[in-house]
Amino acid sequence: MKYFRLSLILFVFILFFANCSKSPEQKIEEIQKPLQTISEAPNPNGQLIVWSEALNVGVAVINTQHKNIVSLVNQLNNLVKENKSADAKENMLDKIIADVPEHFATEEKLMKQTSYSKLLDNQQLHSDFTQKCVELQLKVKAGKTEINTEVITFLKDWLTNHVSGPDKEMGTYLVSKGIK
Numbered sequence: 001m002k003y004f005r006l007s008l009i010l011f012v013f014i015l016f017f018a019n020c021s022k023s024p025e026q027k028i029e030e031i032q033k034p035l036q037t038i039s040e041a042p043n044p045n046g047q048l049i050v051w052s053e054a055l056n057v058g059v060a061v062i063n064t065q066h067k068n069i070v071s072l073v074n075q076l077n078n079l080v081k082e083n084k085s086a087d088a089k090e091n092m093l094d095k096i097i098a099d100v101p102e103h104f105a106t107e108e109k110l111m112k113q114t115s116y117s118k119l120l121d122n123q124q125l126h127s128d129f130t131q132k133c134v135e136l137q138l139k140v141k142a143g144k145t146e147i148n149t150e151v152i153t154f155l156k157d158w159l160t161n162h163v164s165g166p167d168k169e170m171g172t173y174l175v176s177k178g179i180k
């Protein structure tokens, strides 16, 4: 019994030091693993966001809406990369911002219907993003900012993190309630 306890303590110590010996980069790498899956998907056309299993939430109507938004963000990225006119980029941003409320409404309706416990958290995330988009749109229209790589990075990061995180978790719950 004594030897068993001693070996257990030794084992816990080894585990603890093995984790401490990881560099901050290794730890960040582990946290970011789900997102890497997104960029590891085949990308023959060099698209900004590539659809992959990491973005699949399991509910058809939500996947279709996500794919549409991803496609619009990719198109906006192409306009930025090709140095297209400010008007062309502004029109594409307007399209994205016009499509997002319908998508959020779809998700929120399904979460309400199934009494999802994280409905309010998700609603808050949606409304924060909407507010940021509206502020961005106003700045662009007032000529105070332009649609550049910084804007693209903001849209890409929010979308991929939100879809592969809270949306995927919500999707798993909706599927368990029979929604596909």
Ligand SMILES: [Fe+2]
Pocket: 066, 103, 107, 163, 167
């Ligand atoms: Fe979503």
Ligand SMILES: [Fe+2]
Pocket: 107, 122, 126, 162, 166, 167
């Ligand atoms: Fe969402």
